[in-house]
Amino acid sequence: MALQCEPYRQYETRILPVHRDGEKIYDIMISGSFRELPEAIRSIGFEGRKMCIVADSHVAPLYGEEIRAACAEAASSVCTFVFPAGEEQKNLDTVKKLYEFLIQRHFERRDVLLALGGGVTGDLTGFAAATYLRGISFIQIPTSLLAQVDSSIGGKTGVDFDSYKNMVGAFHMPSLVYMNLSTLGTLPGEQFAAGMGEVIKHGFIKDASYLASLMQNRQKIVGRSYPELAAMVGRSCEIKRGVVEADPYEKGERALLNFGHTLGHAIERLENFRLLHGECVALGCVAASYISWKRGLITEDDFLRIRELLASYGLPVTYAGHSPEEVLQVSKLDKKMEDGKIKFILLSAVGCAFPERNVTDGEVLEALAALREGDFDGQDK
16 A cells, blocks of 8 residues: 655665674665666675676566666666565575576576565575575665565574474574665555564664654654654664664574563464564563563563554554463474573563573463453453
8 A cells, every 4th residue: 555655755865874894795785776786886896797686576676677677777687586475485496496496597606696575585585695605795784674674684584394483493694684665555454564573672672762763753754754754763773783783693692682582483384374473573672571570670661662662653562362372382382492492582671682691481371361461451361
């Protein structure tokens, strides 16, 4: 559904460089159009290379030809690999088909993949780039809010294995992340809300004032006004960039980005991906915030404001699906388990998170029971 937004092309492109060990490794470009993409491709030395655009069957008809024309200004040749849309396609079978497509077109190590779409496309394309010929370059062109603020940044790539989310993957940094915020104008409302799950998560773990601005500007953000969208996406990218620069391979601080994901991933798997990732993350955030409150780390008012903010953006704050026991059991299959213990991210304050490896099964079950019943009055279960 295209929204009646002010023209996005008039706004200046913002560039956020991402560094490692003091050296820039790629730029995040936040723009209102695709007009600067050809020059961005040239600026990173990719002129004259073969390029393959990877997109799903929903995104390819919307932006495929525009990206193909932009790439053609710099590339020696451009082709497009289209796969069926849906989380269920994020698997090794789709990657195999992409390998075959590239082999048949004689793609070499110097050639480039472009991930055009949401998180599924970015993760899948990045994994293929990390493993094809032991690694080729790729560019992220995220078109969903969730991908723009989260999955396109930081080089985590992967696919699901059966129903185990992101169980097979690799760290492989993109050469460029190019965001055209006008793509958010065609994003369905539920997909936009799901992206807000990751946006709000950034405020929970790093910036309480950011949360206040999200509440204050909610109407303009939901209306997809460019200045507010650009400020929001920019701040989320800054937070994600800072965490990734400090801990590129998730050995420490980067784990904070998993706030809400431990139980969120378990619910997502149990629901067979019928709930969107950001919706499941929101539920996980409520549960983790509940545990933080019950431990006396945040106040009841803090917890209620967290729920209110998530709900105000159309995200679920209760879950009446699978039982707490089922969710707990599946959460213990998560790839982030350490020494048989669930690694949780909790809040020491709103805007400040920390990893905790001693959350008990009882605490998890109590939080899930409260989530199920929508009963957050502080009474013991």
